[in-house]
Amino acid sequence: MIGSFPITLPLSIIKKIKPKLVYDPFLGSGTTCIAANMAAVSSIGVDISPPIIPKFKTKASVTIIKADSRSVKLPQKGIDLIITSPPYIGQINYQDKFVKEEIGSAHLGTSYKARKKYAADMIKVFQNALAYLTPKALAFIIVQDKFRLLDPQASGFRQIHRLTRKVTRVRGIKRGTYFESVLVWQKA
Numbered sequence: 001m002i003g004s005f006p007i008t009l010p011l012s013i014i015k016k017i018k019p020k021l022v023y024d025p026f027l028g029s030g031t032t033c034i035a036a037n038m039a040a041v042s043s044i045g046v047d048i049s050p051p052i053i054p055k056f057k058t059k060a061s062v063t064i065i066k067a068d069s070r071s072v073k074l075p076q077k078g079i080d081l082i083i084t085s086p087p088y089i090g091q092i093n094y095q096d097k098f099v100k101e102e103i104g105s106a107h108l109g110t111s112y113k114a115r116k117k118y119a120a121d122m123i124k125v126f127q128n129a130l131a132y133l134t135p136k137a138l139a140f141i142i143v144q145d146k147f148r149l150l151d152p153q154a155s156g157f158r159q160i161h162r163l164t165r166k167v168t169r170v171r172g173i174k175r176g177t178y179f180e181s182v183l184v185w186q187k188a
């Protein structure tokens with residue numbers, strides 16, 4: 001599963017890296033912040049469409065902000081780990097109300113122009129985060145990036161790993177085999 005990824009993924013990353021402050025610029029249903037809180041780690045999550053705030057289990061702080069992650073001002077510095085799954089390109093309108101601010105929304109499609117815009121928007125999201133990151137901060141990015149639109153260098157990072165797996169979806173209109181990746185970046 002990507003998009004809303006299973007909680008075990010961010011949880012295992014957080015347990016391994018042992019960060020002090022986690023950030024997800026595309027929080028969605030809140031998986032990253034829930035996982036961080038379960039591991040008693042503070043977190044910040046941003047999404048253009050407000051997530052439903054769940055009950056948190058530990059006292060670790062969770063800050064959820066409804067904003068555009070290309071330009072959001074975060075309340076804190078010292079983020080040493082980003083875990084996120086960016087929006088797909090040209091597949092989903094998450095909420096009609098916020099569709100103009102959504103990156104990669106379905107109505108824009110996947111034309112050359114739409115891909116250029118998506119790539120530029122993703123650079124803005126990561127560049128906007130840079131000022132809040134520790135010097136060696138890591139980013140784990142879970143993507144189904146058929147078009148390879150993410151650019152670590154232009155985003156202010158370097159890619160240190162790329163883990164790819166083949167996934168077969170057996171039901172629904174998007175049946176078929178595709179690839180999903182976990183990109184691991186480090187602040188350059």
Ligand SMILES: C[S@@+](CC[C@H](N)C(=O)[O-])C[C@H]1O[C@@H](n2cnc3c(N)ncnc32)[C@H](O)[C@@H]1O
Nearest residue numbers: 003004026028029031047048068069087102103
């Ligand atoms: C693939 S989903 C993330 C799912 C999330 N990992 C989860 O567990 O639910 C991508 C999210 O990006 C959000 N989004 C799209 N454009 C955005 C923007 N400009 N700023 C902030 N969030 C945005 C969408 O609202 C959507 O919730």
